[in-house]
Amino acid sequence: MNWGSAGAGGFRAAMSEQCPKILIVGDWDADGIIASAEMVYANEVAKAFPIKGNKCPTELRPASPRTMSEAFKGGCWDYVIILDIPFTQEVEASLDQLTASGCRPKIYYFDHHKITIEKSTYIEGKYSAVTFIGLSPTSVLVKVFLESIGVKLTPRLKDLVSSAAVLEGGGWLSRNNRSATEGMVKLAASISKAINQSKDPELWRKYVQWASSVLPFEVSVVPSARDYENLVSKGLEVSERSDKEIKEVATGLAMTAKAVGFLKLVDARGKWNKSGASALASALYKITRGTVALLVSKSDDTELLIIRSGHGEAMRIAEELFKQGVIEDLGGHENIASGRVRKGISDKELEDAIRKASLAAFRFSGQ
Template identity: 40%
Template sequence: MILGDWDADGVVSAAELLYAQRNLGLYPIKKRCNVMVRPVGPRSIEEVADEILSVEPRVIALVDIPFTTSVGKFLREAKSRSISLVYIDHHLSTIFKSKELEKIVDELIVGKVPTALLVYHLLKTIGARLTPRLEMFVRATGVIERSKRPSKRLERLVRIVVDISKALTHLREEELWRRLVEWLASPLAFSAMPFSHDVIERIRRISESSDKRLKELATELAPTAHRIFNLRLVDARGKLRSRGGSALASMLYRTFRSPVAVIVETKDRAPLLIIRGKGALPYRIALVLVRMGIVEDAGGHQSLALLKLRKDVDINEVESMLRKAMLEVSRTL
């Protein structure tokens, strides 16, 4: 059984494993066999755990799912039932908990590149060749996840992948996710995409409306930013909750063309620090802040760090802590 996150990286990663297992018989099991695929979130996995485990799969592969307490509980239960576990991911929480995960799962692959690329390189080392379509989607996902400028050849596909990712995360339709994974893993070159044009257009209109509101908010908040070397710190509490915070950070990152740190609040009113930047800078800053002991929980990936701060942390001290972190990071560059 393959479990993947809802977004494009999760879909493409799941499709790669599905193709490698069902069509090539190479990985995770070295023979062709029936494969089930299912989308799960890092917290909703607890709600469907009994249903998944009741199938009694020989192997469960989790791709692009950030490690959480719920994921850990699920893995331990699966292990107690003698189910082999494969975990492939690039999120910060998974990287930070890798030593704990090594004691639970049978195969752990973590890295700073998008999960679709981790799976791609893994399959390449065992001699697996993907279909041209699936390989192009891997490349497009890598561009999006690392916020790179697409080549002329990939521009149109990148736009399609962005629309698909938004549609999946907005609609949360399990059957639609599954059909897309099956389509990507299909060896048939001319099979039709399982999305109607109307669905994409509807999501695109919703997305454009949301982007417009975020752009207006980013324009309003930009003048309030505090400069810490080349990083801008923006306090968005009272303006936006944690939902939408990542998108706002990305919007401000494009506005300033330099790294940004945005403070919002979670549902339980804990401060959430979102760091957006180029390459692994947010990841490096996050590592320092975690070592400082002010972080309760960490998420995101190398270019977008989501740090839930302890409630007793003085927000007025966050700027000085970020300054110390930036200084420490600069010494290692």
């Protein structure tokens, strides 16, 4: 049927009135991208979630806890699906602002961060939300949920979920399912690094759409498939450049590491103001072969402390610092945790707090 320009516009307007408005907000990293792709597939292909038989497109927006308020700007939705974003004070404030504006969406919250797990009952009570939480990576939690309602994921999505489990290093899938190939794990890691380097929302959306696509890898005669292949190649190229830069910077910074308690403190303020601070902390951990606390400054003059360990010390140290009131908006996992340094804390106060926190954490672990 030929609608003509006016007719097509009228048709789209009519459809927009009938369609429920669905917003997917996912983290920037591989786990968030893959989880978002699973939800796009469940809605737009399987037509099974968040409502059955839905034929309406989803709106995709990437976010971190600090930028959640930006993701909620300029709209009101019937359904909001939050994926792989820890429930920090900033996220709570953003949700409060959304509901205060009169928007009352049905909220689904999928996450594996410790703070969200601990706050799940609170989230459900305050926002009438439904939470799906657990220790496995968020994309694994989404996979288990979707399979429970009869959604069969594509082989590509299954492989990507397995890869995310390997990258995240936790949960039953990484222990019991070794189906992820080295190439797919590298691809997932490359996508994550490319996005973290660029922080480009449109590029993030393209990766989500690629991951949710039913087109096989080998299809190259279709223009969209060629676009996807170019997208993957770009991710690999950016990843290689990023790895090289991070390794070079980490090698230099490792020489400045200062022993504070049972860890090494690296002050990178003024030396690293890009994305990828977590990757830098991991590189420092490998070089120093011990628990590392990395201090970086952001463009808005806030300071972040990122702790990287190998046996669960990172989160215990971060929790001790949070209890002392030294850091705010605690997030992360057992072996990589982060928080925003509270305004007004001097360098000496921070070092003293880190020393006490590391002693308490290592005493707890019996090391």
